[in-house]
Amino acid sequence: MQLSASPYEERLTAPRTWWLVCFMVGVAMALILLPFGTLPLLGGLVGGAAVSAVVASSYGSIRIRVVGDSLIAGEAKIPVAALGDAEILDQEEARAWRTYKADPRAFMLLRAYIPTALRVQVTDPADPTPYLYLSTREPERLSAALKAARATA
Numbered sequence: 001m002q003l004s005a006s007p008y009e010e011r012l013t014a015p016r017t018w019w020l021v022c023f024m025v026g027v028a029m030a031l032i033l034l035p036f037g038t039l040p041l042l043g044g045l046v047g048g049a050a051v052s053a054v055v056a057s058s059y060g061s062i063r064i065r066v067v068g069d070s071l072i073a074g075e076a077k078i079p080v081a082a083l084g085d086a087e088i089l090d091q092e093e094a095r096a097w098r099t100y101k102a103d104p105r106a107f108m109l110l111r112a113y114i115p116t117a118l119r120v121q122v123t124d125p126a127d128p129t130p131y132l133y134l135s136t137r138e139p140e141r142l143s144a145a146l147k148a149a150r151a152t153a
Contacts, residue, residue: 007066008145012111014060025052064134066145073109073134080150084121086143091115103130111135118142
């Protein structure tokens with residue numbers, strides 16, 4: 001029996017093409033170190049690929065979770081009681097809300113490589129944040145998890 005089951009959890013991983021770019025950074029470092037010999041060439045290949053992979057992995061390690069009565073999006077933890085309606089944004093609407101429709105006071109957990117998003121109104125009058133913009137690959141599931149958490153809270 002699992003007591004702390006989460007109704008929703010998503011990791012916003014980096015796309016597969018980024019890992020190819022990490023390898024290409026390693027190749028570029030190897031080519032830069034080629035005049036210094038074979039050992040520096042191998043060190044540049046491994047070191048360049050490893051450092052760029054760490055950067056790509058850390059950027060893609062952010063999570064969105066609905067746990068108990070809280071929404072945890074990256075470093076932010078927001079009680080679902082302070083959240084209002086959630087609007088599912090398709091690719092075009094998501095682009096609009098992260099560009100010309102965006103409010104500078106909004107909390108934006110934005111990953112440009114994820115085309116869809118969820119915009120959640122903040123109803124807490126003490127909070128100056130008007131809404132949360134959350135990049136997500138499964139906006140319908142996240143919206144349903146927020147509704148379920150709000151109903152139980």
